[in-house]
Amino acid sequence: MSNFNLYSRGDRIFGWINAALIALVVVSTLYPFIYIFSASISSGAAVTAGRVTLLPVDVTLAAYERVLSDKMFWTAYANTFFYTIAGTITSLLIMIPGAYALSRRRLRGRMIFNLAIAFTLWFNAGMIPFFLNFRDLGLLDSRTGIVVGFAVTAFNVILLRNFFEAVPKSFEEAAKMDGANELQLLWKVFIPLSRPAIVTVALFCVVMRWNGYFWAMVLLRGEDKIPLQVYLKKIIVDLSASDEFAGSLLTSQFSFETVSAAIMVASIIPVLLIYPYAQRYFTKGILLGGVKE
Amino acid sequence: MSEVELSEVVKRYGVMEVVHGISLTIEPGEFVVLVGPSGCGKSTTLRMVAGLEDISSGTVMIGGREVSQVAPKDRDVAMVFQNYALYPHLDVAENIAFGLRVRHEKRKVIKQAVAEAAEILGLTEYLKRKPADLSGGQRQRVAMGRAIVRRPRVFLFDEPLSNLDAKLRTHMRAEIKRLHQRMQSTSIYVTHDQVEAMTLADRIVIMNGGRIEQVGSPMEVFLEPANTFVASFIGSPPMNLLDATIEIGDAGPLARIKGADTAPLPIPDAFRDQAAAGQRVKLGIRPELMRVDADPSTPGLACQIELVEPLGAEALLHGEVGRQPIIAKVETLSGVRDFAAVRWLGVDLSGLHVFDAGSGRSLKTASA
Numbered sequence: 001m002s003n004f005n006l007y008s009r010g011d012r013i014f015g016w017i018n019a020a021l022i023a024l025v026v027v028s029t030l031y032p033f034i035y036i037f038s039a040s041i042s043s044g045a046a047v048t049a050g051r052v053t054l055l056p057v058d059v060t061l062a063a064y065e066r067v068l069s070d071k072m073f074w075t076a077y078a079n080t081f082f083y084t085i086a087g088t089i090t091s092l093l094i095m096i097p098g099a100y101a102l103s104r105r106r107l108r109g110r111m112i113f114n115l116a117i118a119f120t121l122w123f124n125a126g127m128i129p130f131f132l133n134f135r136d137l138g139l140l141d142s143r144t145g146i147v148v149g150f151a152v153t154a155f156n157v158i159l160l161r162n163f164f165e166a167v168p169k170s171f172e173e174a175a176k177m178d179g180a181n182e183l184q185l186l187w188k189v190f191i192p193l194s195r196p197a198i199v200t201v202a203l204f205c206v207v208m209r210w211n212g213y214f215w216a217m218v219l220l221r222g223e224d225k226i227p228l229q230v231y232l233k234k235i236i237v238d239l240s241a242s243d244e245f246a247g248s249l250l251t252s253q254f255s256f257e258t259v260s261a262a263i264m265v266a267s268i269i270p271v272l273l274i275y276p277y278a279q280r281y282f283t284k285g286i287l288l289g290g291v292k293e
Numbered sequence: 294m295s296e297v298e299l300s301e302v303v304k305r306y307g308v309m310e311v312v313h314g315i316s317l318t319i320e321p322g323e324f325v326v327l328v329g330p331s332g333c334g335k336s337t338t339l340r341m342v343a344g345l346e347d348i349s350s351g352t353v354m355i356g357g358r359e360v361s362q363v364a365p366k367d368r369d370v371a372m373v374f375q376n377y378a379l380y381p382h383l384d385v386a387e388n389i390a391f392g393l394r395v396r397h398e399k400r401k402v403i404k405q406a407v408a409e410a411a412e413i414l415g416l417t418e419y420l421k422r423k424p425a426d427l428s429g430g431q432r433q434r435v436a437m438g439r440a441i442v443r444r445p446r447v448f449l450f451d452e453p454l455s456n457l458d459a460k461l462r463t464h465m466r467a468e469i470k471r472l473h474q475r476m477q478s479t480s481i482y483v484t485h486d487q488v489e490a491m492t493l494a495d496r497i498v499i500m501n502g503g504r505i506e507q508v509g510s511p512m513e514v515f516l517e518p519a520n521t522f523v524a525s526f527i528g529s530p531p532m533n534l535l536d537a538t539i540e541i542g543d544a545g546p547l548a549r550i551k552g553a554d555t556a557p558l559p560i561p562d563a564f565r566d567q568a569a570a571g572q573r574v575k576l577g578i579r580p581e582l583m584r585v586d587a588d589p590s591t592p593g594l595a596c597q598i599e600l601v602e603p604l605g606a607e608a609l610l611h612g613e614v615g616r617q618p619i620i621a622k623v624e625t626l627s628g629v630r631d632f633a634a635v636r637w638l639g640v641d642l643s644g645l646h647v648f649d650a651g652s653g654r655s656l657k658t659a660s661a
Contacts, residue, residue: 168376168378170374170375170376170378171378171380173345173365173372173374173378174372174374174378174380174439175380175391175395176345176364176365176366177343177345177365177366177370177371177372177392178366178371178391178392178395178439178443179366179392179395179396179443180366180391180395181366181395184395188380188391188395189380192380192382192383193380193381193382195382
């Protein structure tokens with residue numbers, strides 16, 4: 001039996017360098033998660049003193065008790081769920097038909113529409129005009145404004161459009177011969193065939209909505225409407241010097257840092273639960289077998 | 294009333310004209326095959342009948358109704374695509390039922406129609422499978438099921454067997470023929486495979502460069518090719534076309550093969566009226582009409598055999614006649630012999646064809 005090495009020395013060195021770089025990326029990505037989780041179950045005094053670097057110190061659930069007992073936290077959590085679900089559904093309802101239309105070659109002015117969409121990838125009107133636009137439309141301090149105002153992103157439209165364009169033309173032609181109209185074509189053929197792209201875009205929307213902070217902070221006034229990220233900011237900035245936290249430091253049970261960390265952990269959990277489910281759609285294997293390439 | 298009628302149909306892409314005013318009439322229940330080399334316009338013509346391509350000028354009639362501007366779904370035609378075009382997210386039953394579903398047929402009607410189609414095509418046990426779980430032949434049968442379930446006026450087939458291997462292609466060819474005999478439906482079938490064309494067609498339409506070269510029954514186009522293109526396209530191996538010149542002998546016109554050390558061959562009666570002394574022609578000889586056991590005193594060709602391709606019951610002899618390439622197809626079962634040593638190929642004179650060397654047209658056709 002021959003005993004030769006399949007990989008050259010250069011290949012092996014390349015492999016080791018790759019492995020080292022990947023390890024670096026993994027560590028730098030995972031470390032913040034681990035640190036935040038450790039901080040959330042450590043005592044406030046330990047975190048404030050900088051004694052928590054990786055593993056928890058003086059383990060306590062005081063920060064979680066503080067967070068979960070705050071009615072404001074649950075309101076913000078519910079708001080975030082609402083913005084995420086309603087926002088994602090709205091986004092898909094607008095972007096899917098839009099992207100489908102843009103993918104049709106017979107659409108009049110198709111190039112201009114596509115250019116206009118692509119233009120917004122690199123340029124936008126800026127924060128002040130954006131704010132004034134919302135104000136003039138009566139969408140300030142409005143849940144509708146948050147849901148509808150950010151429903152369309154050029155990147156996602158282009159991603160969907162490209163996927164629709166890549167669907168083999170024979171599917172469309174077969175459906176037309178079978179008697180399908182445009183709506184049936186979209187609903188019964190293109191959407192099922194594009195499920196990987198749609199799930200990907202839905203996940204982008206979910207993550208964007210879930211992490212939505214800046215415009216929610218700028219546009220929303222009432223505390224009953226703010227999402228989790230804005231609530232987190234309030235905890236970090238507004239309450240850091242409050243008497244409550246100053247007092248708690250004395251008891252070393254929790255600090256604003258541990259409370260912030262607990263909120264962050266709580267806010268990450270839903271995304272962590274969704275991601276493994278959505279990830280399996282990231283391959284476009286669903287097209288396999290339908291047409292002979 | 295004809296079922297499908299094309300009148301002066303033209304297709305242009307920008308300034309490029311790819312179909313040059315073709316006219317064709319197809320009768321009810323007829324199986325017509327459009328055949329030709331790649332780029333000859335056969336698929337484009339089929340797609341114009343389907344409504345998947347606009348026509349640039351001319352008219353398309355189906356069932357006596359002009360449909361040139363009618364949407365595909367309203368033409369009462371069904372199409373089987375080369376790449377199946379099965380919906381991968383639907384199972385076999387749902388694929389077959391798709392056309393009825395989008396037309397809002399009643400559930401009971403759909404169920405019955407799917408069951409009937411599956412029965413005809415032998416798909417009953419696969420109804421719950423997805424296309425990815427089927428073989429190529431089964432997928433193509435599902436594609437046919439999707440077409441027949443609607444009972445359309447006209448079936449269109451766009452190279453439906455091209456993606457199958459040779460064995461399956463032969464099997465599916467027979468199935469399509471059986472299906473047509475059973476349903477007696479008007480069918481237009483596009484292929485570049487002349488064997489499919491010959492075996493399936495009631496009539497063959499041979500196309501080249503966006504034009505129809507000849508329309509006829511399989512045996513007509515084989516036995517009486519209208520021009521050198523048809524002669525060289527139909528038949529495997531194709532007809533030998535040898536450069537020759539007409540001489541007038543005592544018994545009538547003869548064809549002297551260029552460069553050949555052979556007596557000129559008398560041409561059949563049907564070609565004599567159009568043959569003139571000194572006329573340059575192409576002499577057509579089917580490879581099947583040559584014999585290796587002929588006596589050199591009989592009409593034939595002196596040849597050099599350079600290559601022998603045994604095919605089992607037959608062999609192809611590749612050689613030269615007066616520096617012109619020639620192929621003979623000979624039987625091998627009657628006795629194995631050294632084909633490479635053959636120096637004389639006997640020719641069945643009744644099977645000779647004569648074409649004008651300039652226009653390529655058959656001298657027989659010109660006289661008709």
